[in-house]
Amino acid sequence: MSVDEPIISCRASHNAEEALSNSAGSQPKVAAAIRGRFTDVILRVHNVIVRVERVAMKFLARIFVSATALIAASGACAATFEQLAAQANAAREADRIPQAIQLYKEALQLKPAWPDGWWYLGTLFYDGDQYESGRKAFAEFVKLEEKAAPGWAFLGLCESETGDYAHALEHIRRGLEIGTGIEPASEQVIRFHEALLLTRTGLFDQASPRFMPFVRRGVHDPTLIAGIGLTALHEQLLPKEVPPERRELIASVGETVYLWMSGDTTKTGPAFQALLERYPNAVGVHFLYATYLLSFRPAEEALAELKRELELNAHSADARAMVALIAMRAGSESAALPIARQAAQDGPMCPMAQYAYGLLLASSGDLRGAIEHLETAERLDPANVEYHMGLAGAYSKAGRHGDARRERRTSIAIAKESDPHGPG
């Protein structure tokens, strides 16, 4: 993906055909132009062509051939299905979308176990911004082809558009986990949506590193900047959901954090100063600056910013949890404990607050309470290695050796997974 290429939306033409032939050459050529086409209408960013990887297409083509053969052999309705399927494909290829949709529907009534039909139907709905219908079509498709990564990814993209964010994230991740069948260009788009969905579902710590590959490549897109800004401010929104009066703030925060992420140390500090001058009373900005300071400045400076954040937002569980963790790190565990307790009360859904309180309870000897809060943190954000590590220690001290070993294994697996240089 080049700097100028979009990351949020893809568009492909159904008119553009690409006949994919079997590489052996002995099989009949199957015209299987499958081009995912989807548009983010609201954000109106650039377009990029999405194609399903050759392997997936061959797989679908094989199924198509097999299904056709079966129908042909089975008698009465065989000719009708074949005819409908051929007409549907022809209509799609000629860009007669409404007709193609109708023909696919009719063909699928005759043969519901026709994966190609569900796939094409899904992509046509998606391209037509009919996301609920697209969701249903892709859901049928993945029932038949549960290892087809593009199917899961498109199902997730449809669910994202219909507001079912939890399932959208789950299914996009499933598609990415399968790992094959998605073309690199499409994968980038899907990964970007994954990052946005992580923010939308409140998993900010997981979202941040997922933006990093785009920053490293120099991608500079308003939607990316907004996504980074929302993540940095811990706001559970998609870029398109940002109210107009907050767009400037989100963009400013996003630009500042973008500089930080890109490692531009000379510009990041001044950018933060400018941000603080412009938005001295914006909730989340001082917390953000504190996290920045913690990387290279004495903890007192970060604490001062956290104090300002708490003056603006007295119930900021994140800020209070960070204060508690810093105090714990400095050896003031008795002072940190009530702060963490308050953070956990203020943020029952804030994993860092639950984690901080759990750690401090473990340190105080209340292992039962510690485990309860650490398990909550882990449940809220299961991909965060710190929460598994905290639990491993608490289980170990409590004599729950099997649980401790499980959490240690999980921690190591997560750490290795996030380490591109690890042995795996």
Add this chain to the structure above:
Amino acid sequence: MARVNLTVIIGMSLPLAALAAPPADKTGCATCHQEEARLVPKSAMGIAIELADDQAVLKEHPHLSCASNGYKYVIERKDGVSIYTVSDGTALLELPIRYVFGVSSQTFVFEYEGHFYESLVSYYPNVGGLAVTMGSERLRPHNLVEAMGRETSMEEIVSCFGCHSSDGVSQGRLALDTMRPGLDCEHCHKGANAHQEALAQGKPAATPKKLGEMPAEDMSNFCGTCHRTWDAVIRMKTWGQVNVRFQPYRLANSKCFLGNDRRISCTACHNPHANLVRDDASYDHNCLACHGKAAATSGEAMQKPCPVASAKCVSCHMPKVELPGGHSVFTDHLIRVVHAGEPYPN
């Protein structure tokens, strides 16, 4: 990065005692704790850093040299000071060695133009001289300063002095004016100084926490402050044989590690006040405390006895592993049944 970096907040390997430790008084402690006071100053932890006057290895080897990446390195003892010289054939850079880290293998730390550097070559007894410092093998210096050493961040140098010295760090900052080489009592036993001062004045004295009573998990975290905790290794993502030197990590991954049991804690096997004992048989009673009759008679949980032998357990179950780039061998604290040819378990 906007991400809340918990590693930054809680992951730095700086001993808690180093955050606020008044000067120690070994003599005072020795009044009652004679054996410990006698052993510690001669132990590896008691030395840990050598200053210019006490550089025993460099005194013993007054001329050391090696070549690497087109640069020549020489360490020579002159007028009571060891001078580290690096040259590229046309120019040279000379610096006095102020701090020698380590007792066996030794690395040198310099201050140069306001920055700290870790020497690019170190002394290794197994090599019998200088070789590239572990961790710097892939560095390709472009000039004499880079060839001299790897510039360290302040966080890293604070961590170095925090573990190798006493009072070398104060309130999280480097404090070389108060720094004393090696670890004294207060470094590990927080409150030891106040304890002995109160006793000396005939006042009631709060007793420092009895570290030996900590269960294994707490002990590993305590010792791991410098030897790396299990958590720290996960955060560092140090995989492969290089993590063999991080004993708390390896130990915690052992099937027999029970976090609430003192029989598998660091001090169950090691006397922290003395040098490491290298006789395999001397550790048998520790293994048999769980895997032998002793466990059965003491009422403690008994683990499966070894069907092969009842002596020198560690020679099989804790194999020696070459530390890549370290020119040394470490005992793997991942206690296990070792199968021939199996890869190093992470």
